[in-house]
Amino acid sequence: MYFWISIFISTLSGIIAISQFFVLFAYDQRNKNFPRMETKRFVLRQIELTDAEEVFYYFSQYEVMKYYDLDVLKDVSEARRIIKNWQTKYHKNEGLRWGIATKEDNKIIGSCGFHNWEKEHFKAEIGFEVTPEYWRSGVMTEVLQPILTYGFEKMELHRIEALYDPDNMASKKTLEKAGFIYEGTLRESAFEKGQFCDASICSLLKKEFAK
Template identity: 50%
Template sequence: MDFPILETERLILRQLTPNDAKDLFEYFSLDIVMEYYDLATFTHIGEAEEVITTFNTEFENKKGFRWAIELKDEKKVIGTCGYHNWFHEHFKSEIGYELNPKYWQKAYMKEAIQPILSFGFEKMNLHRIEAFIDPANISSEKLLLSQGFKEEGTMRDFFFEKGKFVDATIFGLIKK
């Protein structure tokens, strides 16, 4: 299967390539972006290259999809969004995303996530899409609620990240 390209008014959602490493490093190297991410803040561009390889390997192994969110006007990758932990036998997957802070509060992630949710239900045959977020990540919570996700509860000390246990609030979206 070829990697699907999705398009919105302002964005092209496409497969990440090694050429995107510079754009990813620009924001993966910022503590504010990595605060709720399960990776340490990047310190060299090689880490961005590795994360691109990881996302593309997930696709090749039919375990997920991670789209580059490219701004049409600037031909610049401003974030990524997609699926991981795809359990085919349970018709469910987990969604994840991040965005360069220069582009926060401009509804880019809301614009990107809509066709990705449709793709999940229609093409990946998902029945359930999950998101696990830090309870303090209010922006992420607002995004998920705006897309119809329901908060299902908070799991205490659910992940071990950056040397400490952290809670995770789970959100779910069921196919209509």
């Protein structure tokens, strides 16, 4: 009897594993090409190695990197590594990072996308940055809407989280404007640049976004 139970459990596990594979395979097939979207002023597209100079430009500025867990970039080769990492995560079906390109000249002025994608829990974390020249011009308010829509509808997310430095008031206001709800502060939850740091966490649920 135990022998047949063991076979049944093994078979059931195999069926579950196969079904999960086909779910991921179907997602990959639907998203073979990186999803390109447009807003009134911007094109949201995949960031290529040819965009390294633009990515390096804003990641080499202290104002942008102040709340990042990375140091200010010193060389364009570091930007290329970041781009390759984003591309790898996309090809491994672990996340997406859109480049925010101006319609006038197709130059990348920032990025936004999903990481820490936990498919079994239908949730992911969102992050973004914009070059200082475009601060206070409504860039993120404009591009967050189609990206959040993609997350909830195409990626079938139930919950989207965002973590930010408690002192980063700009990110806080941007997320609140997009409908995110503050949940609390994770005390000394990360070790960045040689010290333990707090992180504020907020989230947006699909049912809240649909309202």
